[in-house]
Amino acid sequence: MINFEEELKKFKPSLEVEQAEDAIYRNDLKDMTDIMMEIMSKSQGNRKKEN
Helix, strand or coil, rough: CCCCHHHHHHHCCCCHHHHHHHHHHHHHCCCCHHHHEEEEEHHCCCCHCCC
């Protein structure tokens, strides 16, 4: 039978999860809003060049 108290004492969080979390927080990742703003900005720039 499993002794849950014993198993909880042995538990250590996965380093992979912690490393991924750190990498995500360190990087300035673009979200959908940033991408749409960039597209709109480029589109407006192209329109100004045409006029």
